[in-house]
Amino acid sequence: MMPFDHVNAGSPGEAVDLLTSYGGKGRLIAGGTDVLGILKDRILPDYPDVLINLKTIPGMDSIKESGEGLNIGALAKLADIASSPEIKAEYPALSLAAESVASPEIRTMATIGGNLCQDVRCWYYRYPHHMGGRMLCFRKGVGPCYAVKGDNRYHAVMGGKKCFAVCPSDTAIALCALQAKISIFGGEGTRTLPLEKFFTPMGNVLRSNELVKEILIPKPTQETRQAFIKFTERKPVDFAVASIACVLEILGGRCMDARIYLGGVAPMPWHAEAAERIIKGGSLDDPTAEEAALASVAGAKPLKGNAYKIEIVKALVKRALLRRQ
Amino acid sequence: MRDKAKLKMKVNGKTHSVEVEPDASLLEVLRDQLNLRGTKKGCEEGECGACTVLIDGLPVVSCLTPALKCQGLSVETVEGMEDGKKLHPLQEAFLETGAVQCGYCTSGMLMSSRHLLEKNTNPTAEEIKIGLSGNLCRCTGYVQIIEAVLSAVKKIKESEK
Ligand SMILES: Cc1cc2nc3c(=O)[nH]c(=O)nc-3n(C[C@H](O)[C@H](O)[C@H](O)COP(=O)(O)OP(=O)(O)OC[C@H]3O[C@@H](n4cnc5c(N)ncnc54)[C@H](O)[C@@H]3O)c2cc1C
Ligand code: SF4
Ligand code: FES
Ligand code: FES
Numbered sequence: 001m002m003p004f005d006h007v008n009a010g011s012p013g014e015a016v017d018l019l020t021s022y023g024g025k026g027r028l029i030a031g032g033t034d035v036l037g038i039l040k041d042r043i044l045p046d047y048p049d050v051l052i053n054l055k056t057i058p059g060m061d062s063i064k065e066s067g068e069g070l071n072i073g074a075l076a077k078l079a080d081i082a083s084s085p086e087i088k089a090e091y092p093a094l095s096l097a098a099e100s101v102a103s104p105e106i107r108t109m110a111t112i113g114g115n116l117c118q119d120v121r122c123w124y125y126r127y128p129h130h131m132g133g134r135m136l137c138f139r140k141g142v143g144p145c146y147a148v149k150g151d152n153r154y155h156a157v158m159g160g161k162k163c164f165a166v167c168p169s170d171t172a173i174a175l176c177a178l179q180a181k182i183s184i185f186g187g188e189g190t191r192t193l194p195l196e197k198f199f200t201p202m203g204n205v206l207r208s209n210e211l212v213k214e215i216l217i218p219k220p221t222q223e224t225r226q227a228f229i230k231f232t233e234r235k236p237v238d239f240a241v242a243s244i245a246c247v248l249e250i251l252g253g254r255c256m257d258a259r260i261y262l263g264g265v266a267p268m269p270w271h272a273e274a275a276e277r278i279i280k281g282g283s284l285d286d287p288t289a290e291e292a293a294l295a296s297v298a299g300a301k302p303l304k305g306n307a308y309k310i311e312i313v314k315a316l317v318k319r320a321l322l323r324r325q
Numbered sequence: 326m327r328d329k330a331k332l333k334m335k336v337n338g339k340t341h342s343v344e345v346e347p348d349a350s351l352l353e354v355l356r357d358q359l360n361l362r363g364t365k366k367g368c369e370e371g372e373c374g375a376c377t378v379l380i381d382g383l384p385v386v387s388c389l390t391p392a393l394k395c396q397g398l399s400v401e402t403v404e405g406m407e408d409g410k411k412l413h414p415l416q417e418a419f420l421e422t423g424a425v426q427c428g429y430c431t432s433g434m435l436m437s438s439r440h441l442l443e444k445n446t447n448p449t450a451e452e453i454k455i456g457l458s459g460n461l462c463r464c465t466g467y468v469q470i471i472e473a474v475l476s477a478v479k480k481i482k483e484s485e486k
Contacts (some may be wrong), residue, residue, distance in 0.1 A: 005327050006347040006393045029391070036350075036389045037370050055394060079383070103459020104437065106371055108383045109390065236458030237372065 001040050002047055008056040012185045012213055018052045019209045020187060025049040028211060030075055031109040033102070034118040042129035044140065054113075054211070061111070063087070069219040074113025074212040078171070079104070081112060091217060093226040093245045097174035100230045103237045113212040116172055116182070116195075117204060120165035120267075121239055122147060122155065139163045139202065152303040154241065157310055159201070159266035164303060166264050167199060173245040173261040173269045174228050180217045186210030199268040223249045223256070227320040230263070231312050240264035242309050244316040248284075255279045260317070262296065265309055272296040275317060284321055293317040334395040336361065337405025345392045352376045352387035355402060363403035363432045367461075374460035377433035378402050384440045386459070403432035406439065414480040415439060415473070424473035426464035433460045438474050447478060 009015035019026050027048035029035050035051070038044065054060070054075060061075035065086045072081065081087055082099040101107055101115065119125075120139070124146040127135045136143040147155045147164045155164040172195070180195045187209040195215070198204050206212070220226070225248045232238035243263035249256040258279050262270040275296035279288055293314040300310050329344040336359060343358050352369075355361045355378070367375035369388045376387040379401040406413040415438050418424070425431050434457060441448060441456035448456065453474045454467075462470060 001348055003327055003346065004348045006330070006391055008393075032391060032394075033371055033386075033389050036391070040369060051391070053391075053394065102371070103374065104440070104456060105374060105377055105384045105386045105459040109385050236455070 002042065004039070004048055005050040006053060007050055008053045011057055012060070012211060015052055015054055015057065015211055016185065016187055016209055018050075019211075022048075022050055022052075024208060026052050028052050028054055030054045030111040030114040031077070031106075032114075033106050033110045034114060038119060038126075040128075041126065041134075043126055043134050045134070045136070055111075060213070065090075067219070070217040072112055072215045072217070074214060075111045077108060078110045078112065078115065079107040081171075082107065090220060091174075091178060091226070093174040093177060093228040093247060094171065094217070096228040097170045097230075097245065100228070100240075100243075101170050106237075112171055112215060115169050116175075116198070116215075117206070117212060118169060119203075120163075121168045122163075122165035124150065125165060137163075139165065148303065151305060153305040153308075154239075154264075155303055155306055156266050157300045157302045157306055157313075158262075158270055158297075159268065160301070160303075161201065163202065163267060166266060167268050168239050168264070169269075170228075170230060170240060170243065170263060172199065173243060173263040175215060175217065176261045176269045176271070177226070177245040177247040177259045178217050178220065179247075179259065180215050182212060183214040183216060184210050185213040192216070196269065196271065201267040220247065221249060223251050225250055225323075227323050229316050229320055231316060242312045242316060244313070244320045246320045248279075248321075250284070253283050255282060255284050260292075260296065260320075262313060262316075265300075265313060272317070274298055279321065286322065289318045289321040292321060330393055332392055332396060334397065335399040337401055338399075347391075347393060349392045350388055351378070351380075351385075351390040351392045351395055351400070354392040355387060355400070361402050361404050365429055365432060367429065372461070373430070374433040374437065374457075375430055377436040377460065379436055379440060382440070382443070384437050384459075401436070403435055406435060413439070414484065415442070415477040418473040418477035418480060419470070422469045422473040422476055424465060424469040430460055430462040430464075434462070434470055438477070441474070442478065442481070446481070448474070450475065 029051040060073040062073045064071045078098040088095045124135045138145045183192045228245045230240045230243040246260040258276040260272040275292040278292045296317045365375035367373035371386045371389045
């Protein structure tokens with residue numbers, strides 16, 4: 001690894017000041033499970049002078065339930081989110097998503113803020129510099145997308161345009177389905193937006209002097225059914241080949257409202273609106289689920305090596321919709 | 326070169342003050358500065374678990390932990406597992422069941438198992454698999470490792486009788 005300095009931030013304000021004063025040469029670190037891998041392999045031509053440690057900010061790791069919902073500090077650890085009895089009971093999709101990430105060791109280090117801000121896992125993008133030189137691709141601002149002609153078995157089947165790396169975050173789809181908001185703190189104060197609006201095809205909307213402060217989730221109603229299912233090649237310590245989070249409002253056997261998000265298949269959490277339209281207002285039986293599954297992948301444009309993901313997505317949609325909890 | 330920084334942390338109950346490079350990982354400080362070579366360096370990317378240690382009782386991969394994040398914290402490594410000259414029941418069980426072949430994964434396995442047994446004194450084989458899911462072994466095929474943990478559970482129960 002190339003050398004860098006390490007400074008502790010004592011408050012969100014101080015972290016933002018440090019980001020500003022290092023002007024692009026400072027990088028935030030929370031659990032470090034993503035960013036240190038990136039630095040060790042020197043995959044990016046830009047290398048920071050300093051890591052700004054957020055973990056020293058007091059109180060930013062809290063998980064608070066109130067009558068209105070759940071507030072999760074950006075530094076809350078995935079292990080704590082997965083084991084919280086309140087989250088298990090009221091927000092099971094989030095609990096399962098957090099539990100599905102990596103290994104017990106990684107989950108005790110990894111934070112929810114870092115999970116949402118983590119970089120993509122495309123193997124061309126992540127190719128280590130010390131093994132013959134990093135690969136400069138479209139996402140790094142220079143060069144083509146190697147995945148288009150290369151081995152793209154784990155790449156996007158929907159929504160990809162110039163870069164086909166998928167959003168790797170498991171918690172992102174669960175939080176989108178739960179209608180979470182994200183609170184961002186920066187030089188110009190705090191702004192709060194629906195989590196769905198946080199993601200962009202090339203990452204997220206964070207400006208260079210901003211950080212994620214908090215996630216806010218409205219309390220689900222009594223009628224809510226939630227599911228999170230992740231398909232991986234290897235059970236633990238693996239990213240999603242495809243995944244689904246859905247939150248359904250079921251009243252008198254009818255689906256009154258639905259939010260379905262797919263992971264591992266697009267550069268952003270993929271909102272399966274067409275599938276939602278099919279199930280809204282009716283009862284959730286086998287033929288409806290089948291139809292919704294087909295709709296969820298309508299318009300998909302697989303690359304040479306990843307059409308198999310479409311079949312997996314269809315199966316996941318069906319399974320999630322027919323699951324009774 | 327950047328300035329070294331002072332790091333004070335407890336390792337296996339003993340307080341250490343060391344001057345470390347700001348970009349040093351906990352793994353490097355343990356092995357190269359404190360001479361605690363039981364903790365192994367495998368992938369250095371968080372994937373293999375060979376470098377697992379406990380910080381304030383919780384398992385982490387020390388390869389992705391900047392040493393400076395351990396300021397004031399308490400670290401436990403495999404060297405701290407035995408009590409005087411007596412091995413920990415987990416260590417005994419690993420030896421007896423043949424859960425150690427090349428041994429590279431062993432210290433990480435032991436630390437994860439230890440954390441698992443602290444949370445859950447009577448785990449099922451499935452719970453052991455989940456608890457050790459972050460630790461890879463290229464030799465044993467895992468069967469003996471799971472047996473070892475189950476056997477350690479028995480040993481611990483018997484010693485408490
Ligand atoms: C072996 C392994 C397996 C993994 N498996 C999975 C998996 O199955 N599913 C999954 O979703 N992820 C997985 N990950 C990826 C990832 O490391 C974790 O999900 C983790 O949550 C990242 O959080 P962190 O706190 O460690 O982030 P860090 O590494 O500290 O940060 C990640 C990025 O986010 C930025 N950042 C961190 N916090 C903030 C903040 N508050 N505001 C603004 N920016 C911030 C950092 O600058 C950095 O760019 C895996 C990683 C490893 C090493
Ligand atoms: S998919 Fe994206 S990250 Fe991967 S090579 Fe193409 S442009 Fe680069
Ligand atoms: S060396 Fe740390 S996880 Fe492999
Ligand atoms: S005994 Fe060799 S890696 Fe586990």
